[in-house]
Amino acid sequence: xxxxxxxxxxxxxxxxxxxxxxxxxxxxxxxxxxxxxxxxxxxxxxxxxxxxxxxxxxxxxxxxxxxxxxxxxxxxxxxxxxxxxxxxxxxxxxxxxxxxxxxxxxxxxxxxxxxxxxxxxxxxxxxxxxxxxxxxxxxxxxxxxxxxxxxxxxxxxxxxxxxxxxxxxxxxxxxxxxxxxxxxxxxxxxxxxxxxxxxxxxxxxxxxxxxxxxxxxxxxxxxxxxxxxxxxxxxxxxxxxxxxxxxxxxxxxxxxxxxxxxxxxxxxxxxxxxxxxxxxxxxxxxxxxxxxxxxxxxxxxxxxxxxxxxxx
Amino acid sequence: xxxxxxxxxxxxxxxxxxxxxxxxxxxxxxxxxxxxxxxxxxxxxxxxxxxxxxxxxxxxxxxxxxxxxxxxxxxxxxxxxxxxxxxxxxxxxxxxxxxxxxxxxxxxxxxxxxxxxxxxxxxxxxxxxxxxxxxxxxxxxxxxxxxxxxxxxxxxxxxxxxxxxxxxxxxxxxxxxxxxxxxxxxxxxxxxxxxxxxxxxxxxxxxxxxxxxxxxxxxxxxxxxxxxxxxxxxxxxxxxxxxxxxxxxxxxxxxxxxx
Numbered sequence: 089x090x091x092x093x094x095x096x097x098x099x100x101x102x103x104x105x106x107x108x109x110x111x112x113x114x115x116x117x118x119x120x121x122x123x124x125x126x127x128x129x130x131x132x133x134x135x136x137x138x139x140x141x142x143x144x145x146x147x148x149x150x151x152x153x154x155x156x157x158x159x160x161x162x163x164x165x166x167x168x169x170x171x172x173x174x175x176x177x178x179x180x181x182x183x184x185x186x187x188x189x190x191x192x193x194x195x196x197x198x199x200x201x202x203x204x205x206x207x208x209x210x211x212x213x214x215x216x217x218x219x220x221x222x223x224x225x226x227x228x229x230x231x232x233x234x235x236x237x238x239x240x241x242x243x244x245x246x247x248x249x250x251x252x253x254x255x256x257x258x259x260x261x262x263x264x265x266x267x268x269x270x271x272x273x274x275x276x277x278x279x280x281x282x283x284x285x286x287x288x289x290x291x292x293x294x295x296x297x298x299x300x301x302x303x304x305x306x307x308x309x310x311x312x313x314x315x316x317x318x319x320x321x322x323x324x325x326x327x328x329x330x331x332x333x334x335x336x337x338x339x340x341x342x343x344x345x346x347x348x349x350x351x352x353x354x355x356x357x358x359x360x361x362x363x364x365x366x367x368x369x370x371x372x373x374x375x376x377x378x379x380x381x382x383x384x385x386x387x388x389x390x391x392x393x394x395x396x397x398x399x400x
Numbered sequence: 401x402x403x404x405x406x407x408x409x410x411x412x413x414x415x416x417x418x419x420x421x422x423x424x425x426x427x428x429x430x431x432x433x434x435x436x437x438x439x440x441x442x443x444x445x446x447x448x449x450x451x452x453x454x455x456x457x458x459x460x461x462x463x464x465x466x467x468x469x470x471x472x473x474x475x476x477x478x479x480x481x482x483x484x485x486x487x488x489x490x491x492x493x494x495x496x497x498x499x500x501x502x503x504x505x506x507x508x509x510x511x512x513x514x515x516x517x518x519x520x521x522x523x524x525x526x527x528x529x530x531x532x533x534x535x536x537x538x539x540x541x542x543x544x545x546x547x548x549x550x551x552x553x554x555x556x557x558x559x560x561x562x563x564x565x566x567x568x569x570x571x572x573x574x575x576x577x578x579x580x581x582x583x584x585x586x587x588x589x590x591x592x593x594x595x596x597x598x599x600x601x602x603x604x605x606x607x608x609x610x611x612x613x614x615x616x617x618x619x620x621x622x623x624x625x626x627x628x629x630x631x632x633x634x635x636x637x638x639x640x641x642x643x644x645x646x647x648x649x650x651x652x653x654x655x656x657x658x659x
Contacts, residue, residue: 178501197409
């Protein structure tokens with residue numbers, strides 16, 4: 089496998105809608121047999137990149153290769169080998185869940201057993217329900233089942249757990265891990281850092297149409313220069329508290345007030361910062377009840393790289 | 401247990417097309433509004449038309465009303481499915497992302513189109529069977545002057561009419577939003593049913609009859625009546641339908657957006 093071409097290779101991709109640049113010279117690779125997450129806020133260009141790999145859009149500049157094939161020129165040869173889960177929709181409103189899955193299975197040469205797949209995705213009970221009456225989470229799970237039913241080598245899943253309850257989310261993650269263990273390459277987009285952190289072997293962080301960082305979850309969060317400190321105090325902060333705390337802590341620090349009595353502080357991960365926070369509390373006559381130095385996570389990485397929050 | 405071990409590949413094209421056709425035909429027949437359009441309205445027009453014609457003494461060139469109205473209603477049924485149903489269902493398939501999802505499956509675009517045609521013809525045949533039975537029950541006596549020619553003319557009329565209306569229906573569905581398609585397809589259906597020379601012969605439209613014969617509805621109605629009243633192949637009407645089919649196909653090919 090190491091000699092085979094990467095599952096996906098995007099090089100210098102540029103995509104514009106009118107005069108808006110959606111993807112701006114983006115390059116990334118996906119190793120075979122991995123789960124690769126494309127992480128970024130809404131509008132970062134994730135779906136456009138995916139749709140170019142799936143052959144829906146022709147690259148305006150740059151090259152895209154999927155399983156060594158050109159998604160435009162070799163479309164007919166590529167499509168049977170990949171599975172696609174759209175961000176939303178994809179089924180007739182009156183089609184029953186099991187009917188839709190069986191239909192998609194019938195388009196493939198060696199499909200999975202649809203009863204087993206429905207069972208695994210918790211769709212067995214709603215098999216007779218028309219698509220329009222399925223919950224958002226059920227529609228998502230049906231979409232995932234459709235992506236997998238043809239036993240593809242590579243699946244593209246766009247925001248796979250959007251709208252799912254925590255339990256369904258957990259089940260979906262386990263399923264994707266099993267899929268990877270069986271040798272299927274998974275490319276997923278998400279704006280949930282916990283999803284990327286939990287699932288992905290490799291994460292590409294996208295912002296404004298380019299990859300701003302790539303690495304394993306460990307590489308991206310390891311050895312942080314910065315950390316998130318959570319501060320909760322015994323009574324409401326005085327007016328202008330975030331600004332005055334930021335001034336106390338100096339440059340390179342972000343302070344965000346969550347409510348009357350709690351703030352998130354994003355800054356250097358050292359005891360000097362903690363000391364300054366507690367001194368500021370003393371000066372402002374509030375008593376810290378929680379002062380936690382959190383572990384650095386992808387949210388911090390994103391904030392560090394862009395100065396903006398991921399989950400907005 | 402390697403449940404998900406890759407074993408990719410598309411099914412044979414014929415299998416995919418049949419599967420797609422079965423799916424679309426089933427959905428069409430399950431949909432209440434589509435069924436209303438496909439069966440209920442034509443039956444009402446036929447039964448009501450025959451009853452009313454007797455009372456108001458409609459002049460149909462010496463023919464009995466049921467013998468003129470039954471071929472017209474068969475033409476109406478073809479139009480309702482090939483134009484209105486195809487436009488509406490395709491419009492909503494675009495809206496719901498069905499066409500997009502199928503675009504990532506092994507089913508190629510021409511396979512999807514072929515599946516639609518097969519589904520459409522299935523539904524049309526079903527409609528014709530129901531309406532022929534209703535017509536016969538009302539006393540319809542199709543001409544027996546030259547049965548093989550009548551059958552040939554009927555098959556050609558259905559084929560050319562379906563092609564013309566389906567091409568026009570796809571054109572509408574491919575450029576407009578789903579709601580606009582729904583409204584326009586129903587409006588056009590009503591207008592052509594009332595004034596398009598489909599149920600009643602073009603000759604009953606007086607001075608407008610010249611125009612009506614050039615409409616796809618008028619041409620299909622005339623071709624159908626020629627087949628079942630006079631046992632003739634109406635070449636002129638078939639050519640008109642072929643022109644509409646060609647215009648619709650070119651427009652669709654130029655403008656259709658899959659998403």
